[in-house]
Amino acid sequence: MINFEYARARGVADAVRLAAAAPGAKFIAGGTNLIDLMKEHVECPSRLIDISRLPLNRVEETPAGGLRIGTLVPNADLANHSLAAARYPLLASAISAGASAQLRNMVTTGSNLLQRTHCPCFYDTARPCNKREPGSGCSAIKGLNRMHAILGASDRRIATHSSDMSVALAALDALVHVAGPAGERTIPIAEFHRLPGDAPQRDTTLQPVEIVTAVELPARGFAAHCSYLKICDRLSYAFGLVTVAAALELDAGRIAEARLPLGGVAHKPWRDPAAEAALRGQPAQQAVIARAADLVL
Numbered sequence: 001m002i003n004f005e006y007a008r009a010r011g012v013a014d015a016v017r018l019a020a021a022a023p024g025a026k027f028i029a030g031g032t033n034l035i036d037l038m039k040e041h042v043e044c045p046s047r048l049i050d051i052s053r054l055p056l057n058r059v060e061e062t063p064a065g066g067l068r069i070g071t072l073v074p075n076a077d078l079a080n081h082s083l084a085a086a087r088y089p090l091l092a093s094a095i096s097a098g099a100s101a102q103l104r105n106m107v108t109t110g111s112n113l114l115q116r117t118h119c120p121c122f123y124d125t126a127r128p129c130n131k132r133e134p135g136s137g138c139s140a141i142k143g144l145n146r147m148h149a150i151l152g153a154s155d156r157r158i159a160t161h162s163s164d165m166s167v168a169l170a171a172l173d174a175l176v177h178v179a180g181p182a183g184e185r186t187i188p189i190a191e192f193h194r195l196p197g198d199a200p201q202r203d204t205t206l207q208p209v210e211i212v213t214a215v216e217l218p219a220r221g222f223a224a225h226c227s228y229l230k231i232c233d234r235l236s237y238a239f240g241l242v243t244v245a246a247a248l249e250l251d252a253g254r255i256a257e258a259r260l261p262l263g264g265v266a267h268k269p270w271r272d273p274a275a276e277a278a279l280r281g282q283p284a285q286q287a288v289i290a291r292a293a294d295l296v297l
């Protein structure tokens with residue numbers, strides 16, 4: 001049994017204040033990841049700050065023609081939201097490829113980005129894990145590592161980031177809005193998740209007391225030509241071995257803009273600028289796309 005305090009935040013500033021006052025505090029939204037980790041003694045927060053009743057559950061149009069999605073919008077609501085589904089079908093299909101219908105009803109937008117790795121060694125407190133306990137070692141590097149990183153890994157960690165939604169957000173150049181003791185700031189999605197490097201315990205560039213308040217999508221949605229492909233061991237309810245959020249903008253048969261982020265193969269959604277650049281200006285033909293795929297791998 002882990003002892004922890006429970007506090008319900010009355011607003012964003014209150015949530016930040018409650019977090020700053022208790023080192024080791026954690027925000028809780030849907031609880032589908034954090035409660036699992038607490039049961040396994042992987043996460044032992046001193047205080048749980050319940051943010052689930054904050055008024056951050058709206059999807060709003062931005063003046064720039066995009067969407068601002070409150071951090072507490074459930075994944076199921078977002079995937080089925082009329083504007084999101086029409087303008088960002090890539091995002092809707094990536095979300096629908098994740099987890100199960102029950103989980104998607106509980107999981108929220110901000111916390112989906114913050115789910116921890118699903119590496120079995122991270123969950124098994126009997127085994128060394130640099131992500132759980134920095135400096136203890138990585139049992140996965142020489143162990144059973146079929147689900148692990150093939151891109152951007154370090155000698156300290158080969159765990160992958162498992163979020164489907166984040167891969168689509170990488171393709172869409174989303175912005176993550178956060179609030180903390182120093183005020184509000186915006187983090188481009190490409191800079192939100194990080195590679196393990198020499199601090200594998202850190203998944204993101206979010207500071208401990210900062211809270212995600214919203215995710216913003218720019219106007220460009222690649223709605224006409226996009227596809228989210230997820231390869232996994234079962235047809236549903238499984239984490240991706242590899243996923244791709246492919247998105248193209250075509251102009252008279254030529255590729256005007258391209259995105260090819262991969263999921264499940266790195267500690268963050270993996271974008272390769274050289275591969276995307278190799279597509280720009282080219283005819284939308286199989287040989288061109290095969291060359292870009294070769295560049296990624």
Ligand SMILES: Cc1cc2nc3c(=O)[nH]c(=O)nc-3n(C[C@H](O)[C@H](O)[C@H](O)COP(=O)(O)OP(=O)(O)OC[C@H]3O[C@@H](n4cnc5c(N)ncnc54)[C@H](O)[C@@H]3O)c2cc1C
Pocket residue numbers: 026027028029030031032033034035036051071097098099100103106107108110111112113114115116162163164165210211212213237238239240
């Ligand atoms: C059986 C199972 C299968 C799954 N399959 C998939 C899958 O195929 N694809 C996929 O993408 N995901 C999958 N998931 C992961 C699921 O998407 C995560 O559990 C979920 O995203 C976590 O959301 P939550 O709201 O429950 O977060 P919580 O458990 O409440 O929180 C998760 C983390 O985010 C932090 N947090 C929450 N909200 C905020 C905030 N606003 N600001 C700062 N920190 C915050 C918490 O402190 C915690 O560290 C699966 C999960 C399970 C249990």
